[in-house]
Amino acid sequence: MKICVITPRYMISGVALAQYRFARALVGQGHDVDLVIGRVDPHLTVPPAPGLNIVTLNKPNVxxxxxxxxxxxxxxxxxVVFSAEDHLNALVLLIAILSGSKAKISGSCRVRPFDTYSNVPFTKRWFLKQVMRAxxxxxxxxxxxxxxxxxxYRQVFDAPPHVCIYNIIQDKSSTQRMREPVDDPWFEAGQDPVLVAAGTLAPWKGFDDLLDAIAVLKARGRMVRLTILGEGPLRTHLEEKVVSLALSDRVRLPGFTTNTLKYFSRADAFVLSSHVEGLPNVLVEAMMCGLTPVATDCPTGPREVLQDGRYGYLVPVRDPAGxxxxxxxxxxxxxxxxxxxEGVAPFEEQTVIRRHFEVLGLAEPIAA
Incomplete structure (x- = not known):
């Protein structure tokens, strides 16, 4: 089957990586797949995958x-076209209507609708809501x-057709990536526990709260070390805060990495300190690596992924002591x-692909 998986931007984020992983998994099921990307961040290269045709359009926005x-x-x-993110979903649907495309269209929504749509007339988010309705x-x-x-979505739209289908997190390459070596003395056995966090260094990720939590632990005499994997606009601020809290020997921000799993598989606990999420892929990745998660009970996703605390520890949002x-x-x-x-099983690639095809009314066999 000829399938298009489309994403507006390739960057190190949940949406772009999930679309790449989904496209690669569809190739593994025997489909002819194009991964269509609006643009690729300048410092990145899309990893080649056998059988996957990557089409880069080099356009700055949706x-x-x-x-x-x-x-x-x-x-x-x-x-079939699999799109992701509401702005792109609306555009793809409009193009399909105007062009007469016969493709089946599946649009995946990755951000809370409260942050995407508005009832305030003539704002950008209001216009998007009208287009999506149409x-x-x-x-x-x-x-x-x-x-x-x-x-x-049921609160934002009247009788919307949305259903839940998780991202693919566990795929055929995961085990190999976990086993890659880590050249970092912090992750050697016999030292103080190592915590890992990962994500864009941005306000909604709550890394300020996490640094304050490490300071609380230090004051309690609990010696832990924290590695925050990722890059973003708050780097300078967070580095300055590490110094101000006298945590330079306890906290590191090594920057971007193409493989977080090798760090997760060698750490002692994973921490998600976010104020808001869609569904945090990184939380499932940590569980997949056998790493006990600690996550804020933020909207949306952590409570659902951790099943009310069965698969990890939920804590209040914006509460460093908690x-x-x-x-x-x-x-x-x-x-x-x-x-x-057990908690990772719903995110396994064959389970997710089968669910997508069921919703689309396609009876494609799933490869072993």
Whole structure:
């Protein structure tokens, strides 16, 4: 089957990496797959994958993708299009209507609708809501990456068709990536516990709270070390805060890495300090590596992924002392690997692909 997986931007973020992983998994199931990317961040290269055709359009934003995507649909004639993010979903649906494309369209929503749409007339988010209302009929499926998000769409739209389908987290390359060596003395056995966090260094990730939590632990005499993997606009601020809290020997921000799993598989606990999420892929990745998670009970996703605390420790949002308490619990009573594996099962690639095809009404066999 000819399939297009499209994303507006390739960067180190949950959406772009999830679309890449999904496209690669579809190739593994025997499909002819194009991964269409609006633009690639300058410092990155899309990793080649056997059998995956990568099409880069080199356009700066979603609006500028209209004619390139129109031409692509007319020329390539994919049978199925998997889009992600509401702005792009609306554009792809509009193009499919105007171009007469016969492709089945599945649009995945990755951000809370409360942050995407508005009822304030003539604002950008209001216009997007009107466009989405007008083109939704063309969608063969609209999906969300968490059940909580489905409920939120029901508050924003009248009788929306959205259903929950998780991202692929566990795929055939995961085990290999976990086993890659880590050249870092912090991750050698016999030292103080190592915590890892990962994500864009941005305000909503709550890394300020996490640094305050490490300071609380230090004041309690609990010596831990923290590695925050990622890059972003708050780097200078966070580095200055590390110094101001006298944590330079306890906290490191090594920057961007193409493989977080090798660090997760050698750490003692994972911490998600976010104020808001869609569904945090990184939380499932940590569980997949056998790493006990501590996560803020933020909207949306952590409570759903951790099943009310069965697969990890939930703590209040914006509460450094509560976060410190959760970290101490995780180190004292880690979740058994076999229990964590149970929590990861819904995110396995064959399970996710089968669900997508069911929703689209396609009876494609799944390869062994």
């Amino acid at each position: 609006r500028s993708l209209f004619f390139p995507v129109w031409r692509y649909l007319r020329a390539a004639k994919p049978e 083109v939704t009929w063309r969608a063969d499926a609209l999906t969300c990456v968490s059940k909580d998000m489905v409920e939120q 976060l410190a308490d959760g970290i101490e619990r995780a180190l004292a009573a880690p979740i058994p690997p076999e229990v964590l594996a």
